[in-house]
Amino acid sequence: MARSLSTSERTLHRKLKIACGESPKSFIDRIRVETARTLLETSEKPVKELAASAGFIDEASFRRAFRRYAGMAPSAYRVWARAKAQDKAQIFSVKKSEIIPEILTTILDTCVNGITLTDPDLEDAPIVYVNKRFEEITGYEPREILGRNCRFLQGQDRDQEGLQRLRESIRSRQPVEVTLRNYRKDGVLFHNKLNITPLFDEQGTLIYFLGVQYDVTEQVRAEAEIGDLRARLKAIA
Secondary structure: OOOOOOOOHHHHHHHHHHHHOOOHHHHHHHHHHHHHHHHHHHOOOOHHHHHHHOOOOOHHHHHHHHHHHHOOOHHHHHHHHHHHHOOOOOOOEOHHHOEOOHHHHHHHHOOOOEEEEEOOOOOOOOEEEEOHHHHHHHOOOHHHHOOOOHHHHHOOOOOOHHHHHHHHHHHOOOOEEEEEEEEOOOOOEEEEEEEEEEEEOOOOOEEEEEEEEEEOHHHHHHHHHHHHHHHHHHHHO
């Protein structure tokens, strides 16, 4: 780059730092990631091919740079970009070029509980479908949800008893029900009774994890109040 601009590397570093606040390497990586974003949005090429097309020397360095600048894995970004392009952001592409039929989407949107589908074949198992109730419970719009792992709802509250059970069940592909502390978009705590069920095709291949969310905040509060009252009565007795 310095030779092409007929300058020294030191001058290039200094002028680029003044112009955009970053080093030549950081600038190049950012431009390559922007190129990869466009390719992910407009082509069906595998991630490995996209890495080379965008100018990265290998897939690993591409994934690291993409996460640093985009905040998510390349495959998750592709899901998010597809959702963003949809008006409702509810119809999503899935395996074997199938989609959730519109009538099924309508049915799921009438459910009283939140419903999600996550794709275990994509890096970090991102959410690829949410129903309307999930949006209402969390306060997030579909474009802010799709392409992300469900853990974003935990915020910084990662030291929870149910999380280990959840991880073990997902690893072993077993159903599980746990109650977690989650946080809405506005930061308000709610208690989420989460039921996870693995979905298999006719060949026994895992295709999705189905999540059903129950907002049990009032129930948890009532149980806490009852426990507190019992403790007070016991102390009096």
